[in-house]
Amino acid sequence: MxxxxxxxxxxxxxxxxxxxxxxxxxxxxxxxxxxxxxxxxxxxxxxxxxxxxxxxxxxxxxxxxxxxxxxxxxxxxxxxxxxxxxVTSSVNGDVHFNVKGKKIALKAPDQIAINSPQAMERVALNSSKLVFAGFGIDSEEWDWNDYDGVDLKGKTLVVMINDPGLYTNDPSLFKGREMTYYGRWTYKYEEAARKGADAILIIHETEGAGYDFNVPRGSSITPRFFIDDNGLTKRCLVNGWLSLESATKIFGELGYNIDSLRRHSSKRGFKPFELDAYFTVDISNSIxxxxxxxxxxxxxxxxxxxxxxxxxxxxxxxxxxxxxxxxxxxxxxxxxxxxxxxxxxxxxxxxxxxxxxxxxxxxxxxxxxxxxxxxxxxxxxxxxxxxxxxxxxxxxxxxxxxxxxxxxxxxxxxxxxxxxxxxxxxxxxxxxxxxxxxxxxxxxxxxxxxxxxxxxxxxxxxxxxxxxxxxxxxxxxxxxxxxxxxxxxxxxxxxxxxxxxxxxxxxxxxxxxxxxxxxxxxxxxxxxx
Ligand SMILES: [Zn+2]
Incomplete structure (x- = not known):
C-alpha cells in the first residue's frame, strides 16, 4: 500500500x-x-x-x-x-546628376532614397564620377570580382541589387535563385566602403530586393543607427538607392537599358566601367x-x-x-x-x-x-x-x-x-x-x-x-x-x-x-x- x-x-x-x-x-x-x-x-x-x-x-x-x-x-x-x-539625414534641395552634360534633378526620397551614415553635420559631394560595377561583388569564394581594374577613390559606385544567380536562373552561378550574402545591400555598402568609394547607389528592383521601393524610401528618412565604435567601421560618405525609374532615366541618357545591363553584369568576365555622369548632393545630418x-x-x-x-x-x-x-x-x-x-x-x-x-x-x-x-x-x-x-x-x-x-x-x-x-x-x-x-x-x-x-x-x-x-x-x-x-x-x-x-x-x-x-x-x- x-x-x-x-x-x-x-x-x-x-x-x-x-x-x-x-x-x-x-x-x-x-x-x-x-x-x-x-x-x-x-x-x-x-x-x-x-x-x-x-x-x-x-x-x-x-x-x-x-x-x-x-x-x-x-x-x-x-x-x-x-x-x-x-544619424538622421535630410537632403538639401534636389539631388543632381550631370549626364553627358545634361542635368537630371531627382527628388529625395521619392526618386532617390539617400542618406549619410557619417557622424558629420554636413556631407556634400560635388560632381562625383559614377562608376558602374555590376553587382558590386568581390568574392574569392565564388571567384567573382566586379571591381577588377577600377579605382573608386572619390567616386560614386552604382550597382545592381541581389546577385547574378537570381537573374540568370543558373544554379551554378552563386546559389542560383537563392540569395547569397553578396546579394544583400548591407554587403554592398560594406564592400563599397572597403573599396574606398565616396558613395554607393543601388539600383532598386522589387524581386531582387524582396520589397518595393517604399522600403528603402521609408528607411532613408527615418533615423539610421550604428554601433558607436568611434569610426572603427568604415562607411561611405553617402549611401542610397535609385528607384528603377530614376536609374532608367540616367542610364537611358547614356544609351544603356537597365535589363540588358543586368544581363551583361550577370555574365562571368563582366568588367566595371566609368560613366560620363556625375553626382552632386548636399546632406545635413542631425547626430x-x-x-x-x-x-x-x-x-x-x-x-x-x-x-x-x-x-x-x-x-x-x-x-x-x-x-x-x-x-x-x-x-x-x-x-x-x-x-x-x-x-x-x-x-x-x-x-x-x-x-x-x-x-x-x-x-x-x-x-x-x-x-x-x-x-x-x-x-x-x-x-x-x-x-x-x-x-x-x-x-x-x-x-x-x-x-x-x-x-x-x-x-x-x-x-x-x-x-x-x-x-x-x-x-x-x-x-x-x-x-x-x-x-x-x-x-x-x-x-x-x-x-x-x-x-x-x-x-x-x-x-x-x-x-x-x-x-x-x-x-x-x-x-x-x-x-x-x-x-x-x-x-x-x-x-x-x-x-x-x-x-x-x-x-x-x-x-x-x-x-x-x-x-x-x-x-x-x-x-x-
Ligand atoms: Zn523584424
Whole structure:
C-alpha cells in the first residue's frame, strides 16, 4: 500500500516535471496575446530606440523574463547598454546628376532614397564620377570580382541589387535563385566602403530586393543607427538607392537599358566601367550619441551552465513616423510583437514544466534590429556566454497568426545540421520542413540570428508560413504576400484580436522541444554546414 502510493506519487511528479507527451499543452495562447497586445499598443508608441517607448518596452520585457523565472543575464541586470550613434539625414534641395552634360534633378526620397551614415553635420559631394560595377561583388569564394581594374577613390559606385544567380536562373552561378550574402545591400555598402568609394547607389528592383521601393524610401528618412565604435567601421560618405525609374532615366541618357545591363553584369568576365555622369548632393545630418538597450534573461544550466542556447526576438520597431491612412504609429504587432510573445512563451514553458536544462538558455531581445541588426551584432561582440560556447541561435521575426500550418519554413535551411533536428520535431506535429521559397530575398541575412551565424553559431529562423492546414497553400501564400505588401513596416501593422494563434502555438511547441533537446548534455549538437 505504502509502496504503491510512493510509486504513484513519483509518477505524478515525473509527469509534472518532464514527460509532457505533447508540449502544445504547455502553451498559453492567452499569455501570447497579452504580450503582443501590450507591446504593440499605442502606449509603447512604436518601440523606437532612444524614446520613451524604449524605456517602456525594455522594462516590460524584463518583468516578463522575471515572471518566467529567467534571471538577469548581464551581471545582475536584464539590460545591456549598446552605445549607438543615431544619424538622421535630410537632403538639401534636389539631388543632381550631370549626364553627358545634361542635368537630371531627382527628388529625395521619392526618386532617390539617400542618406549619410557619417557622424558629420554636413556631407556634400560635388560632381562625383559614377562608376558602374555590376553587382558590386568581390568574392574569392565564388571567384567573382566586379571591381577588377577600377579605382573608386572619390567616386560614386552604382550597382545592381541581389546577385547574378537570381537573374540568370543558373544554379551554378552563386546559389542560383537563392540569395547569397553578396546579394544583400548591407554587403554592398560594406564592400563599397572597403573599396574606398565616396558613395554607393543601388539600383532598386522589387524581386531582387524582396520589397518595393517604399522600403528603402521609408528607411532613408527615418533615423539610421550604428554601433558607436568611434569610426572603427568604415562607411561611405553617402549611401542610397535609385528607384528603377530614376536609374532608367540616367542610364537611358547614356544609351544603356537597365535589363540588358543586368544581363551583361550577370555574365562571368563582366568588367566595371566609368560613366560620363556625375553626382552632386548636399546632406545635413542631425547626430545623437546615446545608448540603447538589449534585454536578456538566463536560465542557468544545471551541469554545463557555461554553454548556452540563445533565443532571439528583437524588441524595436519604427516609432512614430510618416502617417499612412491617418495612422502615424508604427506599432509593429507582427514585427515583432507576436515573436516576442513566442520567445517569452518558450521560457514560460520551461517554468511550467519544471524541466531544468543541463546547458543554459538565454532569451535575448536585441535592440535596433530594424536599423541593421545593431543590438544582436553588439551582443555577439559582447556576449554573456562566448560565441564558441553558444551552441545554437533560434531566432524568429514577423509571425503572422493565421491558424495552423503544415509547413515549417526554415530560413537558413542548408546552413547547419539544425535542419535534421527540426525535421524530426516537426514530424511529431505531422509537419514538413520547407526551405524558404523566397530565399532570393535573403531573409537569412536580415534578422538577429545572422550576427551569430557570422561567428560560427548554427542559427535558424523557423515558422509555419506557406501551407495552411485549413485553407491550403495558395491562400497561405496570398495572405503572406498581402502582409508584406500592405502591412510590413507600415502603421497598419497593428494587433488584431481576430488572429488565430493556434499555428504560432505549434511553432512555440516545436521551438520548446528543439531547445529541450539542445540543452541536454547528451542531446543533439548542431554543426555548421
Ligand atoms: Zn523584424
Amino acid at each position: 505504502k509502496r504503491g502510493i510512493i510509486i504513484l506519487f513519483s509518477l505524478i511528479l515525473l509527469n509534472s516535471c518532464d514527460n509532457y507527451t505533447n508540449s502544445l499543452d504547455l502553451v498559453s495562447i492567452e499569455d501570447m496575446k497579452r504580450v503582443t497586445k501590450d507591446l504593440s499598443s499605442d502606449h509603447f508608441s512604436g518601440r523606437m530606440p532612444f524614446t520613451e517607448g524604449e524605456q517602456l518596452s525594455v522594462k516590460y520585457l524584463a518583468s516578463e523574463l522575471k515572471s518566467i523565472g529567467f534571471e538577469p543575464a548581464f551581471d545582475g541586470s536584464y539590460f545591456q547598454d549598446v552605445p549607438m550613434l543615431m 545623437v550619441r546615446d545608448s540603447s538597450i538589449n534585454v536578456a534573461g538566463i536560465l542557468n544550466g544545471e551541469t554545463k551552465p557555461e554553454e548556452a542556447v540563445v533565443i532571439t526576438a528583437h524588441w524595436d520597431h519604427f516609432g512614430i513616423g510618416e502617417p499612412q491612412n491617418g495612422d502615424s504609429i508604427y506599432n509593429g504587432a507582427v514585427d515583432n510583437g507576436t515573436t516576442m510573445a513566442w520567445a517569452t512563451e518558450i521560457g514560460r514553458m520551461f517554468k511550467k514544466s519544471g524541466v531544468r536544462p543541463d546547458r543554459s538558455i538565454i532569451i535575448l531581445f536585441p535592440t535596433a534590429e530594424e536599423q541593421g541588426l545593431i543590438g544582436s551584432d553588439y551582443y555577439a561582440q559582447n556576449p554573456v556566454i562566448p560565441m564558441s560556447n553558444t551552441i545554437a541561435c533560434l531566432n524568429n521575426d514577423m509571425m503572422v497568426p493565421r491558424g495552423t500550418m503544415n509547413d515549417l519554413t526554415m530560413i537558413g535551411f542548408g546552413y547547419s545540421t539544425l535542419d535534421s533536428l527540426y525535421e524530426s520535431v516537426a514530424a511529431s506535429q505531422g509537419r514538413y520542413l520547407l526551405p524558404d521559397p523566397n530565399s532570393h530575398t535573403g531573409l537569412f541575412f536580415r534578422s538577429d540570428h545572422f550576427p551569430f551565424y557570422k561567428r560560427g553559431v548554427p542559427s535558424i529562423w523557423a515558422y509555419g508560413c506557406y501551407d495552411s492546414r485549413e485553407f491550403g497553400k495558395e491562400w497561405a501564400k496570398e495572405s503572406w504576400d498581402d502582409f508584406i505588401a500592405n502591412v510590413y513596416h507600415r502603421p497598419a501593422d497593428n494587433y488584431n484580436p481576430e488572429w488565430d494563434w493556434r499555428g504560432v502555438a505549434e511553432d512555440v511547441a516545436i521551438a520548446y522541444d528543439v531547445v529541450k533537446e539542445l540543452v541536454k548534455i547528451d542531446g543533439f549538437r548542431p554543426k555548421m554546414k
